[in-house]
Ligand SMILES: Cc1cc2nc3c(=O)[nH]c(=O)nc-3n(C[C@H](O)[C@H](O)[C@H](O)COP(=O)(O)OP(=O)(O)OC[C@H]3O[C@@H](n4cnc5c(N)ncnc54)[C@H](O)[C@@H]3O)c2cc1C
């Protein structure tokens with residue numbers, strides 16, 4: 341009974357279609373069918389944020405999203421986002437603050453930071469902690485990541 | 501069912517009738533998927549039963565949006581936790597409890613209906629929904645029902661949802677929350693700030709007129725198989741003075757002690773849960789709202 345369905349959605353600005361099962365994880369569709377490996381699988385349980393994407397413009401964990409929910413949605417990944425000015429500022433801030441070690445968690449943190457700064461361009465440290473509360477990093481210990489978001493926030497303010 | 505490819509539209513029904521028919525064919529309704537997808541992923545590893553295939557109710561008009569009709573606030577079952585928190589119609593006490601759930605990326609997709617249907621004793625929306633006397637509106641081929649939340653949840657993980665029914669919306673009288681005399685309290689005790697399920701949680705609200713309690717309500721989550729709300733204790737408090745809080749605490753703590761029956765699990769111990777819950781209730785009453 342678990343037939344294939346045809347799902348179409350806007351992926352990084354282009355229409356993307358796939359035949360898949362209704363309960364396939366969007367994470368798997370992005371990595372295996374669309375070949376976007378910057379969307380990472382850490383825990384597969386909604387806890388680490390390595391699989392973060394923008395789902396209709398909002399931060400979301402793609403390991404928790406079933407294919408059927410993606411039909412007609414607008415999905416942006418680190419792949420498309422990396423071509424934006426916003427990305428350049430945030431990723432440069434991560435590099436400058438020493439917020440990247442092994443780099444596994446970085447795409448997820450960059451997406452979460454971007455989502456936070458869009459909603460709140462001048463976050464306090466506590467607001468940064470809340471904004472990044474769904475992302476885990478096993479290497480850096482978070483202080484440098486918080487510093488990176490502060491840096492990015494300041495540089496974005498100067499840019500406008 | 502034929503072998504040909506399904507159109508995605510079939511699994512995005514626009515009517516209750518179509519949704520009911522999908523359930524009867526073996527499809528499961530999915531909200532945000534944050535519970536189902538994580539569970540399914542774990543089950544695939546252990547060989548347990550997965551919920552599959554899935555359909556979504558989000559194109560059924562009645563499951564979308566947050567509306568008021570007189571004093572009644574109605575939240576569609578397809579609304580995400582974030583959209584509810586951000587709605588100007590959402591009372592602060594409900595927003596606070598929903599903000600305590602998971603993390604931004606989960607709240608942006610998870611639904612209130614999903615949190616209720618999980619029927620977990622630790623579901624963080626439940627204590628607030630219990631004290632607001634929320635009703636769960638369901639619909640299926642046999643018609644519509646409106647069920648008080650405490651009857652909707654029948655046991656841990658189990659609801660009174662019939663086989664062919666979906667949850668359409670959650671509603672409650674929000675007028676009390678807009679009263680100048682309204683005071684509220686919500687406290688979740690977890691291991692850390694984000695992505696931690698509750699060890700226990702307490703929601704309470706009351707009206708305070710000239711220093712006197714009326715309409716006092718209090719619910720405790722994750723300290724028994726179901727959320728605990730005790731009319732015996734609430735009756736004891738109503739009509740009494742706020743500044744007699746310590747005496748009130750002495751009177752009602754034994755009543756709550758009898759009713760709390762928490763479990764030991766990986767998140768906490770039974771003793772810690774009971775003692776912390778009782779201490780929080782005693783503090784709340786002694787200090788007043
Ligand atoms: C990392 C992580 C952290 C979490 N933290 C918390 C937390 O702090 N507090 C907490 O309470 N929960 C937490 N949860 C649990 C879960 O995310 C929430 O319960 C969430 O609200 C579930 O909503 P959903 O829409 O994603 O549910 P789904 O997974 O879509 O559905 C859950 C259940 O509800 C049923 N259902 C959904 N919609 C309907 C409908 N309209 N009609 C009939 N049945 C329906 C589904 O069939 C399924 O059985 C967490 C989960 C994760 C992965």
Ligand code: FES
Nearest residue numbers: 382383384389403
């Ligand atoms: S892989 Fe999705 S949150 Fe960890």
Ligand code: FES
Nearest residue numbers: 441442477478479
């Ligand atoms: S840099 Fe290694 S997990 Fe964050």
